Amino acid sequence: MAWPVRAVQPGLPRRSASKRPWLGADNGHYVGYAQNRLPAMYGSRTFVEGGGLMAYQPSNKEAARRVAVFVDKILKGAKPGDLPVEQPSEFELVVNMKTAQALGLKIPPSVLVLAEQIFR
16 A cells, blocks of 8 residues: 555545544544554544554643743733733654554655654
8 A cells, every 4th residue: 555545445434533532532433444444643642552543743842841931921920811822833743653564554764754753
């Protein structure tokens, strides 16, 4: 199977994976994509830890640093409403090579080099 897979096989169910695993989503339900031989990308490493193929998410480390800066400014007297809204600037790629192998996918080295974490 060539990388990336762009076609969805007709007749297979199409599901939308939640970006909010903390709302009680059954991660195994979403990982079922692999059982149907459908590669899927998730918005949280939680799904990859549960057997999903890949996740691309904002960096938790960077988010924690930015929160600390905001807390510091507020404790020094800044009004929270006056602080700017920020978008993430750093992201993490997580890859599950066991799932890739089970799907018959070969992840290019150029993608693996970018991965923050690789599950083998």
